[in-house]
Amino acid sequence: MNFAEDLFFNKIAKITLLFWLMKIVATTLGETLGDFIAQTLDLGYLFGIAITLVFFLFTLYLQLSSKKFIPAFFWLVIIGTTTLGTEISDFIDRSLHLGYAVGSLVLVTFLMLTLYFWYKKYRNLEVYPIFEKQKEIFFWVAVLFSNSLGTAFGDYLNDGLGFSYLLGALITLAVILVVVVLHSYTKINHILLFWIAFVFTRPFGATFGDFLTKPLAKGGLDLGTLNASFVSIIIMVALIIVAHRQEKIGN
Secondary structure (H helix, E strand, C coil), rough: CCCCHHHHCCCCCCCCHHHHHHHHHHHHHHHHHHHHHHHHCCCCCCCCHHHHHHHHHHEEEHHHHHHCCHHCCCCCCCCHHHHHHHHHHHHHHCCCCHHHHHHHHHHHHHHHHHHHHHHHHHHHCCCCCCCCCHHHHHHHHHHHHHHHHHHHHHHHHHCCCCCCHHHHHHHHHHHHHHHHHHHHHHCCCHHHHHHHHHHHHHHHHHHHHHHHHHHHHHCCEEEEEEHHHHHHHHHHHHHHHHHHHHHHCCC
């Protein structure tokens, strides 16, 4: 199969500025929606995991069953991983009482193991293009662990280190900008930089989501999890429409 055929059968979004913007919005939605299920509806983190796991598996089935890249399916799975990742991280910390530091260590270990087995099989960690189903499964497992890890790290900045939600978002944004500079002006491995940026866009979205939803007394805007989720959904739908139009133009 040549490169042109790879692109035709590719199942992953092209890594562009739109990709990173949609990733941040998806992570913000995952944070607010996850908190809405577990906290606002008071269903608890275990039940929240059950609900979001069903959504994740359903969207993953749609994505894996598709023969080509469909932006709506791809980004629904990303949203599924961010929402499930929120519940997993909070469950580890608040239900199992392991703390965000230990939770982050557990999640980074699983992420590294996933990437290790991925590399062992394919001798690379390239994420674009991906057309083989088993490699795509490796990708989605890595995405789930990285989004869960990003949630834990973002909560550690706020709850563990005592930073405000806005400051936490700015710190993670600074890391992302450093990665952009390194990618543009150095020869550091672009795959390594991709996964660093991918992990850190999650705590940026998570802390920004908390900034939108938390009370004014805690440094938030007090929009509430439901209102913030609606705003994020509207923005995400608009961006998915843009992605579909770009995909049609590209084809």
